[in-house]
Structures are given as C-alpha cells and as structure tokens.
Amino acid sequence: MRNTNTSVKIDGIDKKILRYLMDDARTPILEIARNIGISGAAIHQRLRKLEKSGLLSGSKFIINPKVLGYTTMAYIGIFLDKAMSNPKAVKELEKIPEVLECHYTTGNWSILIKVLCKDNEHLMHVLNKRIQQIEGVSRTETFISLNQQLDRQIQI
Template sequence: MKPGKQKVKIDGIDKKILRYLIQDARRPILEIARNIGISGAAIHQRLRKLEKSGLLVGSNFIIDPKVLGYTTMAYIGIFLDKAMSNPSAVKELEKIPEVLECHYTTGNWSILIKVLCKDNEHLMFLLNKKIQQIEGVSRTETFISLDQQINRQISI
C-alpha cells in the first residue's frame, strides 16, 4: 500500500453493493437497491462515500484488444545499468502506448512491464527500436503470454 493510502472499513451492505457492481457495472442502482432491501438514495450515498475514500476508482469499459488486431501480449523484464536510471526510464516507457503496465520489482529485473502488440514482428520492433533504445536499459528478457487463463479483481 502506498504511503498516505488509508485502509477503508466496509460493512456487509457495502460488500453486497460492490459484488453487484463488479459483476456488472451497468446494473441499475434501483435494481441493486431492491435486491439488497435499501433505497436507491442509500446506494448512491454509499457509492459516493466509497469513491471519496479511494476504494472505488472510476468505472471503465473494457476493450477487447484482439478485435483491434492486438494478438501478442508479453511481459518484459528490464535490466537497468543503475538504480538511478529508473525514473527517467519509466518516463520514457510512459511515452510508449503499447506499454500497459509498469512495475518496480524486486529480483533480477529493475522493471517489469506488460505490453500489447499486433504480432511478434510488432513486439520485435518495440523491443529493438523503442525499449532497448532507452538510456539506462542494459538488456531485456521477454515472455510472451500464450493465453490469459484467469482475469479477475480482488474478491469482496
């Protein structure tokens, strides 16, 4: 947990609301209210409280990248020449739209990123012409994901 983030206490009703919304974020508030047995206004108040606490962070539509032609997902471990290179390397990685996630890690790599590419050729271009060209990157190690078998949020 990042410094400054407070732990949030949620009760049984909050958990029920969250479970409904995790299943389908477009589910009508009044339907949730009927199922739980409280008013729609009470649901709205609780949702505002959860948003204000930082527990709920936005609501998003999920785009299926395969429909847009992005079929290669890979995880790339990045070795930096020195730890001081991290902030500037991350700034450069932020400029690459194919980079979906970036993690500062323990272990062999300094950084672990998740990328999405159209195909292996696109991945090779990304590695050779963009990522490995970043100042401070000494080498990379790439793992191609053959299939995402589990995709879920934390359970409430």
C-alpha cells in the same frame, strides 16, 4: 493509489453493492436497491462514501484488444545499468503506447512491463526500436503470454 496503513471498513450491504457493480458496472442503482432491499438514495450515499475513502476509483469500459488485432501479450523484464536510470527510463516507457503496465520490482530486473502488440513482428519492433534504445537499459528478458487464464479483482 495512495499508500496508507489504514484499511477501509465495509459492511455486508457495502459488499453486496460492490459485488453487483463489479459484475456489471452498468447495473442500474434502482435494480441493486430492489435486490438488496434498501433505497436508491442509500446506495448513492454508500457509493459516495466508498469513493471518498479511496476504495473505489471509478468505472471503465473494457476494450477487447483482439478485436483491434492485438494478439501478442508479453512481459518484459528490463535490466538498467544503474538504479538512478529508473525515473528517466519510466518517462520514456510512458511514451510507448504498447506498454500497458510498468512495475518497479525486486529481484533480477529493475522494471517489469506488460506490453500488448499486434503480433510477434510488432513486438520485436517495439523491443528493438523503442525499449532497448532507452538510455540506461542494458538488456531485456521477454516472456510471451500464450493465454491469460485468470483475470480478476480482489474478492469482496
């Protein structure tokens, strides 16, 4: 994501288009056009403009990890021995497929990661054999998510 100080201006029609697509990205453009009362070509033009502005960064299918047997979600705070270890640690974390997110943070930890594992035993293996073996990692603090209660995007 680009870090800019300028925000994108969107009007009411843009907001309506975005709400339809955020609800279901596979909604046909012509269906959205009929519901909003403008042409399909106008919707395409607006979407191209929003993509070009950087507001839209594509669409994706969401995989339900539980169907594949992944039931343990955890957040792990990583303490590094020194700040200079960060780039190398992140490079090593990228190699671990169970790591879904990695954040450089303020506070006690240097890095906060989100991991998805099949079960607690799998999580323990990832922690002990992969994450804690990374050079520069002095210790970790793990929080297991019992239930994700909210999952949403910013409101438009």
